[in-house]
Amino acid sequence: VEEQRARWERKRSRTAKELLETEYKYLEQLDLVVTFFIKILKAKGTLKPAVFETIFGPLESIYSSSHVLSLHLEKGNLAPGLENFCQNLELYGYYAENLEQANKTLKEQLSKNKSFRRFKKLQETRPQFQGRKLEDLLPLPLQRLHQYRHFLRDLLENTSPDSAEYQKLAKAVKSVSEVSRWVQDIIHKRENSLQLLRVQKLLKGQKTQIVTPGRWYIREGWLLVVPSKGEELKRRMFFLFSDIFIATKPCHPLHPMNSNKLACQAVYPLHQCVVDKVFGHTQSQGGLLSLSFPHKMLLLMSSDQQDINNWYQSLTAAVR
Numbered sequence: 001v002e003e004q005r006a007r008w009e010r011k012r013s014r015t016a017k018e019l020l021e022t023e024y025k026y027l028e029q030l031d032l033v034v035t036f037f038i039k040i041l042k043a044k045g046t047l048k049p050a051v052f053e054t055i056f057g058p059l060e061s062i063y064s065s066s067h068v069l070s071l072h073l074e075k076g077n078l079a080p081g082l083e084n085f086c087q088n089l090e091l092y093g094y095y096a097e098n099l100e101q102a103n104k105t106l107k108e109q110l111s112k113n114k115s116f117r118r119f120k121k122l123q124e125t126r127p128q129f130q131g132r133k134l135e136d137l138l139p140l141p142l143q144r145l146h147q148y149r150h151f152l153r154d155l156l157e158n159t160s161p162d163s164a165e166y167q168k169l170a171k172a173v174k175s176v177s178e179v180s181r182w183v184q185d186i187i188h189k190r191e192n193s194l195q196l197l198r199v200q201k202l203l204k205g206q207k208t209q210i211v212t213p214g215r216w217y218i219r220e221g222w223l224l225v226v227p228s229k230g231e232e233l234k235r236r237m238f239f240l241f242s243d244i245f246i247a248t249k250p251c252h253p254l255h256p257m258n259s260n261k262l263a264c265q266a267v268y269p270l271h272q273c274v275v276d277k278v279f280g281h282t283q284s285q286g287g288l289l290s291l292s293f294p295h296k297m298l299l300l301m302s303s304d305q306q307d308i309n310n311w312y313q314s315l316t317a318a319v320r
Contacts, residue, residue, distance in 0.1 A: 005160060012158040019151045020073040026144050027070060030063045033137050036123045046116050047109065054105045057098040058091045062141050065091065079168040082152070086175040092145050096183040100190055102138060142183055149173075149180050192216055199239055204251055208264040216242040219314050221307065226288070226299035233301065237262055240314055243270055245291070247298075268293055275315045277308075291315070 038060055041047055047055070065088040072081025109116050124133055152173045159166050195217035200210040218240040224233040225247070239246040248262035268291070278288040278299070287308030291298040302308045 008158045008160060012155060015151060015154045015158065016073065016076075016078060019155075020070065022147065022151075023066060023070045023073060026140065027063070027066055029132075029137055029140055030059070030066065032128060032132070033134065034060055034063050036126065036128070037120075037134060040123075041119075044119075046119055047113070051105060051109060054098070055102050055109070057095050057102060059095065059138075059141070061088065062091050062095060066144075078155070079165040082172040083168055086172050089175055089179045092141055093179050093182045093186075095141050096186045099139065099142070103135070106135070106138075142187075145176070145180055145183060149176050152176055202262050203248065204258045204261040204263045208246070208267060210241075214242075215244075218242065218318055219310075221311070223311070224301040226301055228297075228299075236265070238300075240311075240318055242318055244268060245270060245273070245315070245318075266296075268296070268298070270319050273315075273319050275312065275319055277312050287312075289315070 033056070038056055041052060065085060069081050069085040072078070072084065110120065120134060123129070152169065156166070156169045156173050159169055193211075196211045196215065199217065199220070203210065220237065220239045222235055223238050225236050226233060234249075237248045237250070239248070245268040246264060247266045247268075248264050251258040251261050251263050253259050272294050274292040276290045276292075278290050285305065286301065286303040287305050289300045289308060289312055291300065300311070302311070
């Protein structure tokens with residue numbers, strides 16, 4: 001038991017030391033934004049208050065909260081430091097929610113606000129920045145949140161369950177995990193929106209509405225359609241979403257407007273779809289899937305067996 005405790009203590013102090021060292025580095029980087037951007041811009045009034053608020057969000061408060069945490073960690077007051085820090089964790093969630101708009105507003109300001117553009121360029125040439133841009137520094141809090149989660153888990157694993165600090169650490173791990181999930185959800189939704197928009201732009205015309213609330217992009221790829229009446233195989237591009245399956249074909253390469261677009265041929269709702277693997281169970285070359293809809297049956301083929309297996313799994317999961 002004594003040996004185990006000693007091992008725990010060694011690992012724990014190593015993790016606490018690493019947490020403090022990386023916190024210093026994180027603060028140093030955030031300090032560049034606070035000192036050379038936030039404080040000076042506030043004083044100069046180069047940006048309108050609403051624009052300033054959109055670009056930087058709660059970054060200054062995040063910086064203050066981390067600064068207080070580092071002071072606690074320096075003194076070895078791990079549990080009270082984390083307890084205090086967790087009271088401000090929501091700032092990270094709000095920061096994540098605002099980040100997309102922040103980047104958009106920053107781009108807009110750089111294109112139309114000459115004095116801000118000059119100011120930003122000047123600040124980024126300072127030696128402290130070491131070639132980094134404001135755009136590189138703004139996502140730092142979200143990267144740091146991910147690191148906190150790992151550090152706190154390691155600390156908890158190396159703390160004796162009957163020690164006074166264990167419950168406080170467990171609470172801190174729970175809080176950080178919850179905010180981390182919140183941030184991950186925001187990131188996934190944003191990535192999904194970008195995928196939906198990308199597919200919408202790929203399709204000719206606006207008849208097929210891809211961007212719909214609650215719809216999730218799953219995958220896309222080329223598959224061969226096996227016709228029912230012995231005609232030749234047709235190569236088609238398919239898009240799978242959480243509620244629909246879309247078949248498309250390339251527009252004519254000489255079309256003046258749509259040469260690089262896809263024409264939508266059919267939209268299949270998934271709620272009444274039945275997916276079966278016709279062949280591709282053994283180590284054969286490729287495979288064949290059958291998709292049954294109320295008024296239509298699709299036979300899809302690929303010469304790549306791994307590809308057909310992946311499609312089978314994605315389709316069955318989407319239908320389920």
